[in-house]
Amino acid sequence: MTLPDDAISIKGLVKTYPAGRKSPAKQALKGVDLTIPRGAMFGLLGPNGAGKSTLINILAGVTVKTEGEVTIWGRDIDREPRNARAALGVVAQEITADVFFTPRESLEVQAGFYGVPKAERRTDELLEALGLADKAEAYVRQLSGGMKRRLMIAKALVHNPPVLILDEPTAGVDVELRRQLWAYVRRINAEGVTVLLTTHYLEEAQELCDRIAIVNHGEIVANATTPELLRRLDTRNVVVTPEEPLETAPEISGFEARSRPGGAFSITYKTGQSSVEQVLMAVRAAGVRIRDIATEDPDLEDVFLALTYADKSKMDPTRDRA
């Protein structure tokens, strides 16, 4: 069998959650195009509510898309749903565990569910690899949270899928365990498994992934190799206190200003593209008299906004894979 170039290919993906009794309809994905090359360790980064889980759930087959095309390992999720899903191992965000099974039984049941013949099962190998061998016969309710999470990863791998999706794998996981998980994920990636990881920690994506896409408000606002993205994320905030406090942030040509308490406002700029001097010139040109300025490191939300703004105001050559 020839292997596909792309482990996952997503085109024009839209998801609209219908209106509820109290909530309006919500477009969680607004036409996402995304390609995960085979063999990649790919990070999908975005703040809470950006649409990451919606995207993962569509891939996993638990959420129905509104529009668009998705193929997993060359198989279209509409035309070959079972084959597409068989290529995927998914580790969900919430810890779930079958309380009545031991880890060994849990893996055997899962393998049975995927129709893996007894002779091809990897139960011992997986228990060993995820540090659960000495707990193989314990009841799952006796396992710590970290052990349950490792068991979930083992379960996702019983059918030897070529693509592994990890949804916020280290939420609530201590530093030591995080290191162990990362080491294991790196190992299976080196062995050829394509990994898609969602996180809202830049640090995590940066440490693990060779390529990172950023999603914000249902749109991909950046998609680049990790070093390239880090260069682009090199941003600073300038906080301006005007002579006369402003109730709303002023229109500043070429920059997006955001209002701060006390009549001040902030501007996030990319250090590679602008200087503080240029920012201040634009502020003065907008008719604002400056009383005081301060610079600070932006948080991720500022960075996402700056990227969104930059991508809308000009075409971005790094946006899609060449």
Ligand SMILES: Nc1ncnc2c1ncn2[C@@H]1O[C@H](COP(=O)(O)OP(=O)(O)OP(=O)(O)O)[C@@H](O)[C@H]1O
């Ligand atoms: N079942 C649903 N019904 C209505 N709206 C939903 C539903 N699920 C998610 N949403 C909305 O869609 C948007 C995207 O949510 P999603 O859970 O995909 O984001 P996320 O990036 O995964 O965030 P988190 O990191 O918090 O999981 C949010 O505004 C959310 O409120």
